[in-house]
Amino acid sequence: FSATTSAETLTVMGAGLVGSLLSLFLARRGHTVDVYERRADMRLSGSVEGRSINLALSDRGWRALEEVGIGDEIRQVAIPMYRRVMHDAQGNLSYQPYGQDNQAIYSVSRAGLNRTLLGLAEADPRIRLHFNQQCLSLDPRTRQLELRDTITGQEQHTTFRRLFGTDGAFSAVRSALQKTERYNYSQSYLDYGYKELNIEPGPAGEWLLEKNALHIWPRGQYMMIALPNLDGSFNCTLFFPYEGPHSFASLQTPEQVQAFFEEVFPDVVPLMPELTDEFFRNPTGSLVTIRCFPWAFDDDVLLLGDASHAIVPFYGQGMNAGFEDCTVLNQLLEQYGDDWHRIFSEFQRQRKPNADAIADLAVYNFEEMRDRVGDPRFLLQKKIEARISAQFPGKWTPLYSQVTFSHTPYAEAWQSGQTQEQIMSRLMPHIQAEADYDRPEVQALVEQEMARRG
Ligand code: FAD
Numbered sequence: 001f002s003a004t005t006s007a008e009t010l011t012v013m014g015a016g017l018v019g020s021l022l023s024l025f026l027a028r029r030g031h032t033v034d035v036y037e038r039r040a041d042m043r044l045s046g047s048v049e050g051r052s053i054n055l056a057l058s059d060r061g062w063r064a065l066e067e068v069g070i071g072d073e074i075r076q077v078a079i080p081m082y083r084r085v086m087h088d089a090q091g092n093l094s095y096q097p098y099g100q101d102n103q104a105i106y107s108v109s110r111a112g113l114n115r116t117l118l119g120l121a122e123a124d125p126r127i128r129l130h131f132n133q134q135c136l137s138l139d140p141r142t143r144q145l146e147l148r149d150t151i152t153g154q155e156q157h158t159t160f161r162r163l164f165g166t167d168g169a170f171s172a173v174r175s176a177l178q179k180t181e182r183y184n185y186s187q188s189y190l191d192y193g194y195k196e197l198n199i200e201p202g203p204a205g206e207w208l209l210e211k212n213a214l215h216i217w218p219r220g221q222y223m224m225i226a227l228p229n230l231d232g233s234f235n236c237t238l239f240f241p242y243e244g245p246h247s248f249a250s251l252q253t254p255e256q257v258q259a260f261f262e263e264v265f266p267d268v269v270p271l272m273p274e275l276t277d278e279f280f281r282n283p284t285g286s287l288v289t290i291r292c293f294p295w296a297f298d299d300d301v302l303l304l305g306d307a308s309h310a311i312v313p314f315y316g317q318g319m320n321a322g323f324e325d326c327t328v329l330n331q332l333l334e335q336y337g338d339d340w341h342r343i344f345s346e347f348q349r350q351r352k353p354n355a356d357a358i359a360d361l362a363v364y365n366f367e368e369m370r371d372r373v374g375d376p377r378f379l380l381q382k383k384i385e386a387r388i389s390a391q392f393p394g395k396w397t398p399l400y401s402q403v404t405f406s407h408t409p410y411a412e413a414w415q416s417g418q419t420q421e422q423i424m425s426r427l428m429p430h431i432q433a434e435a436d437y438d439r440p441e442v443q444a445l446v447e448q449e450m451a452r453r454g
Contacts, residue, residue: 001028006338009034011145011160013135014167017110018305018322020117022166024068025330027126035127038134038150038167043115053196054227054235055113056081056105056214056316058404064323067330070120077112079228080104085213086373091267096373096382099401105214105316107227135172138163140180140297162340163301166322169290171307177297185292190312190366192222193248193284194239199271201232208271209234216373217265222246223370224265236268239287239370248284287312289359295348299340302347304329309355314366315403317358321410325351350409357410361403361417380434381424387437392450396420423449 007030012019015037023033057078065071082104084096098105121127136146136155145163148155165173178185202208207228209215215226215234222241226234241247246264251257254276261269269275290310295303305322328351332343372378382398389396399417402408427449430442437443 002334007031008161011036011163013163013165013173014038014171014305014307015114015118015121015129015131016166016168016305017114017117017319018326019164019166020114020121021064021068021323022164022304022326022329023121023127024117024124025326025333026164027121027124028068029330029333031126033127034130035121036130036133036135036147039131040150041118041129041131042111043118053110054107054229055110055319056227057108057113058105058316058320060317060324060327060407061320062106063407064327067327068120070116073116074108074113075106077230078106078108079230080106080212081214081227083213084373085210085215087215087217087265087267088374089219089264089266094379096379099398099405103401103405104212105404107214107229109229135167138173138176140176140301143300160300162299165301165303165307166305167307169288169306169310171303173301174292174303174307177294177301177303178292180297183292183294185290187288187290190287190363191241191243192239192366193242193286194237194313195248195279195284196282197224197236197238197272197275197278199226199234199236199268200273205232207232207234209268216369217268218370218372218374219264220371220374224268225369226268236272239366242284251279254280289363291356291359293348293352295352296344299344302329302344308351309359311355311359311362312366313362314369315358315362317362317403317410321355321358324407354410357414358403361399361410361414377428380431381428383434384427384431384437385420385424387434388446388450391446395450395453419453423453 009032010026012023012033012035015035019035023035026033062071065074081098083098086094086096118129122129132150134148134150136148138145143159143161145158145160146155147158163173165171167173177183199208209226211228217224222239224236224238226236228234243249251260257276257279261275288310289312292308295308304325306318309321311318311321329347332346336342336346385396385398389398397406399413399420402413402417403410406413427445430445431437
């Protein structure tokens with residue numbers, strides 16, 4: 001990090017995953033950073049909302065963590081997941097590797113990661129953390145900020161020079177920008193909600209399902225997934241329609257929940273002793289995609305993370321994309337020094353198409369996970385893609401790998417993924433089993449497609 005020529009006092013709103021990481025990037029360039037967070041300090045109050053919920057961290061996220069020097073520390077508490085394990089309704093398993101041999105996505109505790117980032121922020125003398133401070137409103141023109149202390153209820157007015165809005169999907173900073181002229185905004189909800197449930201560890205703290213994997217119970221119109229925790233437990237998330245024959249609306253009693261799970265997820269029911277209690281105790285979360293533009297107001301306000309691009313969770317990329325925002329902003333700070341106007345406008349110019357692409361990809365992947373991963377033809381197609389990738393090194397990277405294991409801009413990855421999908425739709429009618437790939441006529445088709453692709 002090269003320190004900036006003119007250090008400033010900057011304001012970050014929201015100390016979630018992206019805000020706490022961003023404050024570290026800004027401070028390491030020599031700025032003083034005031035960070036305001038609505039919640040209490042989660043390091044003092046035990047786990048967030050009493051639960052340890054985990055997230056999949058992948059290459060884009062790792063890069064940002066490594067840049068601020070905490071990659072190794074987080075790696076100690078991250079569980080690599082090398083493959084998807086699909087559970088069918090009879091409890092039979094099938095497998096799909098995520099990438100090449102040692103490629104993995106990593107299960108990390110959201111609260112643990114956030115606490116580590118806050119601890120580092122606290123240790124930096126240039127960062128001042130202000131907890132229990134909720135942003136009520138702000139005026140981007142006059143740079144006035146209205147905050148409320150969530151404990152005493154006291155309100156205070158203050159000013160900022162430059163404000164970074166990292167206050168999440170329902171951002172108060174974005175709400176203020178929405179009142180400026182010609183502001184574009186859209187939000188779109190899926191007809192699905194999600195419910196978090198728990199798989200208990202075994203008696204000796206062991207994992208009762210394969211540890212180093214992401215588990216999926218694909219069921220066509222809905223699905224459940226599970227990610228491992230360090231203590232031997234797994235966090236499950238059921239993605240389920242709000243309405244309809246199999247839906248949150250149709251499961252109203254503990255008996256209905258128990259019977260439904262025994263029918264469709266029979267292999268995990270014995271591992272979920274608190275199933276029905278949790279089902280009714282835990283809230284049903286909604287799934288929203290939020291798009292907006294611009295993300296910057298002059299050189300005064302900039303949105304990052306979910307505040308500017310909230311996406312549905314099916315590619316495991318929301319946090320990773322927010323962390324990549326920090327990496328990109330940091331590169332621009334390096335490149336353009338104190339020209340904040342240029343930095344903010346270049347940031348949104350570069351990032352917006354990529355945020356739109358990952359938003360689309362995330363919706364697309366929902367269908368793949370809940371439906372297609374249970375289809376043997378789909379799994380065969382993935383095997384064939386792996387063969388093509390091995391035969392033409394550097395010329396064919398599966399879409400999932402481009403998104404998850406590369407730093408290729410999301411928009412480029414999406415584009416090339418669509419081209420590859422078209423090629424596969426022409427090849428697959430000629431392939432009934434993996435061995436068919438070696439047949440001369442199939443090889444000729446593959447050569448022809450690859451030559452045409454250039
Ligand atoms: P947030 O984490 O929402 O943080 C915003 C912070 O701002 C919070 O601390 C909040 O208290 C604070 N705040 C809000 N309003 C105010 C206010 N008015 N004043 C002051 N402070 C305020 N991403 C992945 O990469 N991998 C995954 O596997 C993954 N799984 C997910 C599963 C689910 C079910 C969901 C819902 C999301 C998942 N995500 C995942 C997405 C990820 O959670 C988000 O992208 C990430 O949390 C965004 O970070 P953020 O800091 O921008 O926002």
